[in-house]
Amino acid sequence: MRFLMIGCGVLLRELSDAIVRSPHMVDAVYLPTGLHDTGAKLMRESIQEAIDAAEGKHYDAIVLGYALCGTGLAGVRARSVKVVIARAHDCIALLMGSKEKYMEYFNANPGTYYRSIGWVERDDQLVEQVAGIGLDCNLQQLIEKYGEDSGRFLYEEMSGYKRNYSRLTFIKTGLEVDDSFRQRAQAEAAEKGWKFEEFDGSTSLFRRLLTGDWGPEFLVVQPGEKIVASNDEQILSTAAGEA
Numbered sequence: 596m597r598f599l600m601i602g603c604g605v606l607l608r609e610l611s612d613a614i615v616r617s618p619h620m621v622d623a624v625y626l627p628t629g630l631h632d633t634g635a636k637l638m639r640e641s642i643q644e645a646i647d648a649a650e651g652k653h654y655d656a657i658v659l660g661y662a663l664c665g666t667g668l669a670g671v672r673a674r675s676v677k678v679v680i681a682r683a684h685d686c687i688a689l690l691m692g693s694k695e696k697y698m699e700y701f702n703a704n705p706g707t708y709y710r711s712i713g714w715v716e717r718d719d720q721l722v723e724q725v726a727g728i729g730l731d732c733n734l735q736q737l738i739e740k741y742g743e744d745s746g747r748f749l750y751e752e753m754s755g756y757k758r759n760y761s762r763l764t765f766i767k768t769g770l771e772v773d774d775s776f777r778q779r780a781q782a783e784a785a786e787k788g789w790k791f792e793e794f795d796g797s798t799s800l801f802r803r804l805l806t807g808d809w810g811p812e813f814l815v816v817q818p819g820e821k822i823v824a825s826n827d828e829q830i831l832s833t834a835a836g837e838a
Contacts, residue, residue, distance in 0.1 A: 596620070596807065597653065599676075601645045602660020604628040605713035606686055606801070608770050610660045613801040621805060622654075628717045630667075638667035650674055658804050662689055663831060669824045671816075672836040678816040679809055681800050682830045686711075690766045692797030693812065694830060700764075700794065708760040708789065710780040711796070712771060763789045766796040 597620045602610045605628045614621045624645050630638050646657055654676050661668055662683035671678070683689050687709045688697035701707070763784035765777050777793065784791035800812065809815055814831045816822055821836035 596655040598622070598805065598807075599624065599649050599652070599654045599657045600660060600805065601626065601642060601657060603630065603686060605711075605717055606660050606689070608712050609690070609768060609798055609801045610805075612770055612798060613805040616802055617805040619655075619805070619807065628713070635666040635669070638664065639670050642668065642671050646671065646678065647674060649676065656807070660801070660804070662686055663824060666824060668822050668831075670821055672821040673816040673818050675818050677818060678822075679804065680814050680816070680822065680831065681804060682812055682814055683800070684830060687766070689800050690768060690796045691794065692799050694828075704762060704764070704792075706759060706761040707792075708763045709766060710763060710783070711766045711768065712776050715765075715776045715779050760787075761789055762792060763787070764792045764794050766794045768796045768798050770798065 598617070600610060600614060600621055600623045602623065602625055604625045607625055610623070610625075614623060626641055626645065630641055642659070642661070649657055657673070657676050657678045659668070659671075659678060659680040662681060662685045663669065664685055668680065681689060683694050684697065688694045690709075690711050691697045691700065763780060765780040767777070771777065781791045803809070804813065814822065814833065816833050819836055820833040823832050823834045824830070825832035
């Protein structure tokens with residue numbers, strides 16, 4: 596089979612590892628790391644544009660290297676080709692290996708900020724992207740640029756970690772080529788005065804996504820359907836999509 600993989604740049608190493616292990620022919624498109632910080636509407640439009648660009652290219656499936664990501668994937672539509680996505684709240688659950696592991700750790704460790712290979716090595720790139728779209732502005736500047744509600748939401752998202760977090764957890768997936776990623780994450784925790792921990796993650800969801808092993812942990816969106824947030828333990832569901 597032939598797949599198109601559309602994925603987040605922060606997961607490039609995990610997704611690329613899964614691609615080279617896939618028995619299928621895979622074309623890959625990586626979208627900017629900071630896309631989720633531009634707001635759900637722009638994120639959804641960017642992913643939809645990448646899906647729409649695949650029309651007529653004879654793919655058997657389009658697989659998404661994303662999770663629900665806030666509500667950034669809600670509303671994304673499958674056109675003439677089915678779309679597949681893991682049932683997960685965000686990339687942290689993907690890196691941990693399941694939504695169950697994520698929720699267990701999340702509930703037991705409130706106030707945790709997460710890092711992985713991608714989050715460590717692409718942090719500078721994320722800062723540049725945030726600055727490029729104006730998300731490094733103060734509250735008043737964001738309100739003037741994006742409106743009252745969106746401006747306040749973005750400000751809280753970009754500045755909230757300074758107030759709400761007390762721990763940094765580095766998720767290991769086995770793809771670390773040396774100890775430098777962990778060391779950089781540990782140094783960041785020390786700089787912010789946070790406790791540092793490590794978590795043994797997994798690449799299993801990435802590999803299953805790219806091999807076509809789409810069990811209950813995945814949502815298959817058939818042509819004509821769209822992704823919706825189910826607001827339950829399944830996280831994602833489908834509904835009839837508009838044109």
